[in-house]
Amino acid sequence: MNTDFIRQTFVGLKILLVMTVVLGVAYPAAVWGVGQVAFHDKANGQIVSQRGHDVGSAIIGQNFKVADDRWFHGRPSAAEYDGLASASSNLGPSNPDLLASVKKRQQQIAKVEEVPVSRIPADAVTASASGLDPYISPAYAALQVARVARERGLSASSVKRLVERYTSGRQLGFLGEPKVDVLELNLALERQ
Numbered sequence: 001m002n003t004d005f006i007r008q009t010f011v012g013l014k015i016l017l018v019m020t021v022v023l024g025v026a027y028p029a030a031v032w033g034v035g036q037v038a039f040h041d042k043a044n045g046q047i048v049s050q051r052g053h054d055v056g057s058a059i060i061g062q063n064f065k066v067a068d069d070r071w072f073h074g075r076p077s078a079a080e081y082d083g084l085a086s087a088s089s090n091l092g093p094s095n096p097d098l099l100a101s102v103k104k105r106q107q108q109i110a111k112v113e114e115v116p117v118s119r120i121p122a123d124a125v126t127a128s129a130s131g132l133d134p135y136i137s138p139a140y141a142a143l144q145v146a147r148v149a150r151e152r153g154l155s156a157s158s159v160k161r162l163v164e165r166y167t168s169g170r171q172l173g174f175l176g177e178p179k180v181d182v183l184e185l186n187l188a189l190e191r192q
Contacts, residue, residue: 045057045059045060050187050190050191055183055187056183057134058134058183058184059134060132060134061074061081061131061132061133062074062134062183062186063077063081069151070152071148071186072180072182072185072186073124073182074134074135074136075128075133075135076101076105076124076125076126076127077127077132078127078131079127081131081132086131086132088130089127089131105124105125106120106125112147113146114146119143120143121140121143123136123137123140124140124143135179136179136180137179138163138178138179138180140180141167145160152192154192162188162189162192163185166181166184166185166188167179167180
């Protein structure tokens with residue numbers, strides 16, 4: 001056997017071992033450690049707790065059942081609110097399956113909210129790209145105020161004030177759209 005070949009093989013194996021330790025163990029451990037020290041809440045999924053119990057994540061949409069009228073409902077999820085399956089449906093705007101699901105959602109919401117289909121905002125019937133959007137538009141929240149107030153025995157004005165409290169504006173004043181945090185809003189309702 002060629003001694004040059006054997007030497008190069010051992011050098012290659014040593015480089016493989018060093019790179020595995022550096023890039024496969026040391027670097028991920030360092031990134032994890034910095035995340036835990038500098039960004040503990042964010043590095044652990046921004047878990048929201050109420051009365052000592054974890055109730056959800058501030059960055060992942062929750063499934064507040066459409067059948068339960070006491071809650072504000074979030075956006076539909078193409079991933080069925082499964083963080084491991086987070087993805088869009090990849091159905092285009094002319095896809096018959098997407099159009100059928102949008103029409104079905106429109107009919108359900110129109111019935112539950114007692115409004116014409118023309119008043120239903122787009123985010124009420126379409127899933128976000130991730131399928132896990134924790135926010136809804138102020139228009140969709142406003143559409144739900146009367147139902148939630150009626151089901152909880154609260155005044156519509158008090159529920160509307162809660163919606164306003166959990167509505168955030170555009171990021172940096174000009175990026176994105178105003179949005180309502182559904183989890184925080186529902187937790188505030190639960191505390192009422």
